[in-house]
Amino acid sequence: MAKNDPYAALKFKEFNIFLFMRFLLVFGWSMQFIVIEWEVYSLTKDPLALGIIGLMEIIPAFTMALFAGHIVDRSEKRNLLAICIALFSFISLGLFCLTWDVVVANWSTKTILYGIYTLVFFGGFLRSFFGPTIFSLIALIVPKKAYPNAATWSTSTWKAATVLGALCGGFFIHWIGVDKTLCIIFVLVVLALIFTFRIKKKPILNTNKEESVKESLAVGVKFVFSNKAILGALTLDMIAVLFGGTVALLSVFAQDILEVGSQGFGVLNASISLGSIVSMFLTTYIPVAKNAGKKLLASIFIFGLCIIVFGLSSSFWLSVVALFLSGAADGISMVIRQTILQLKTPDEMRGRVSSVNSMFVGSSNELGAFESGLAAKLLGPARAVIFGGTMTLLTVVGLGFKNKVLRELDLTEDYEFDEN
Template identity: 60%
Template sequence: MAKTDPYQALRNKEFRLFLVIRFAMVLAWTMQFIVIEWEVYSLTKDPLALGIIGLMEIIPAVSLALFAGHIVDQKEKRKMLMWCLAGFFTISTLLFVTCLPSIQNSFDTKLIVGAIYVLVFFGGAVRSFISPTIFSLFSLVVPKKDYANGATWSSSVWQMGSVVGPALGGFSILWIGVHWSMFVIIGFTILAFVLLTQIESKPILNTKIGEPIGKSLKEGLKFVFNTKEILGAITLDMVAVLFGGAVALLPVFAQDILKVGPTGFGFLRAAPAIGSFITIIIIAYFPITVSAGKKLLFAIFGFGLSIIVFGISDWFIISLLALFFSGVFDGVSVVIRQTILQLKTPDNMRGRVASVNSMFVGSSNELGAFESGLTAKLMGTVNAVIFGGVMTCVIVAGSGFVFPQLRKLDLSKADEDE
């Protein structure tokens, strides 16, 4: 067996720039979501309001996903990402204004919350373009032979941002307040834009420029549904994240159950990403190849168990550890799934495939947030979290039979086929 170089993809300058850009974007995105969650719950004291945040983002993200993938496949990827960053900058600036004390003291609380929902909605629209653009740009700055290693580092950076972003969001709320936290988010967005100018323009690999949108979208969907490894991984992860979306209720746990305030909230929000980050770094040195499908099923089952423990616990340390291990298991899932997508997707269809993935998996985070908020309203916060964890375990237990190709997945053979 050939020795694996864990730093192979990092020797590429443009990929290093890509990673820093992605890190800054994830910092901005996750920090903004944390700040919005805290502000909305502080204004409403209603867990359903947290679910509505997820719903307002998922509606445009899902509605525009396939269209966004079609557009991304037709356009130059660096320029597309610049437009996405400009859109995110505009939304963050408007949120900064909305969160100013002078504005909030001048308008009714319902109007302020409504304005936040509207801006979150437009953020979801921007997000529908960001996901396929980032996925497509990855393949243009990383040689194909380094896809697996590059996907691991890209996932590591995403998880690192998911660690620092929530913690920074919690601490910034405590130290400088909600509105100035939004100002920090704007700074990260500007940094990402400046660094993006250092990456050269990339060729458009899609040879079917001007293809009717209906035919283009049909081709993308057909590819995903005919590639059973991709379909199985996307479906399983979507359902697991949908029912395991306990993080949407963390403001309730932090403020009302564990009573740990904004600092504890930041640690709780960061715990899953810390677990994922550590796991992904380990995977960079010891790649998951043999029996990857079985390990994926085991990881998501472990994720469900961790969510159940979190729901049962009323001790901060136990809750923190449960969320940490949920991240450990999720880290395995992320690396396997991203490697499958990069290895199995043709260059000319990356935008559309990433959009389908975003529709089912990425958007399930927000749909899971709405499901968690709704079930918390109906059966109580603790029962809602336990219910989600149990459903995740039940679904995973049956998935090995529903998707036998996924259960038998071996990434070492997939890599050789490429």
């Protein structure tokens, strides 16, 4: 296999099936998030209600993360992923029912709202299994020398699905309504489930049955906290995402500040993911291994600057550009982080390490949504976004000076070793 081959992972049939399955799933998931955010704000006109959506998802996702990683490491990955997708399809079906005209006409707004929060809560429970399972499955589909390229394509596919899901979510709300959009999402999730079974069952690498659950969890956490490269990258991204999140407030900006309606809402959401996917596809040709630590710090610093510009902007197109550039910077940071995890995590610990990653980064998305909603309630939406961007900049500067290991991190040797 040629060194730095941008299509290395795509030479494996099962990986292509995996990418298509993940695209369908994330496309539907992204649309669902956008639609629910829009519906909840339309019902309440309260930005704090948007924050509660994040809180409802983070509680189960965070509390179950470590145990989910333990289960993933001890389970067959293909079947576990299929179970998760099947259960997620029921959540999508339930959200459709809660927004169906027949239900809306006969149920109170409060009942519908609580029903949505309940389903989001169960979605958070499933999410604690999705991340570790997908992360572990990739390593069983492609050989180790293709890990960096597979990580880039997997993350790029996720972002491609996110950008189209965000764009279609906003447009579909306008064209066919909330309930019919959620029905489409249900169909997409079922299709993802069907394609999952085209991937063969994989061996279980962690067969240490004598190790207790407590010992298993402790080993995973200890590994992450003893590896300064992984810990530094996760800490930086967690704090940046926590304070730099704007997605939870985009419906407020679209409806009340920029006044661009549901179509503009879809464009604002899509611009973030479009920037990410463009930058991630570029990294398949321009490897980020050399001086990875400096590139990670620089990308998140640029991300924070763009968030501040968005908060200050009263122009729709300036806001779109700022979000696009923030997505591009975020995309680079995600590729670097995923490459670090894939190269430095032992195969038998991938579930647990990915679970710790989800606690650091994945859960901070929802906690960030709650922080954004609360800050918007106290400071106003624009000031809340500017505050978040400023905190991101301060975090990057502080951690960059303090963490020498992260600042000088270079993955060139790890990458070249795995290519041999």
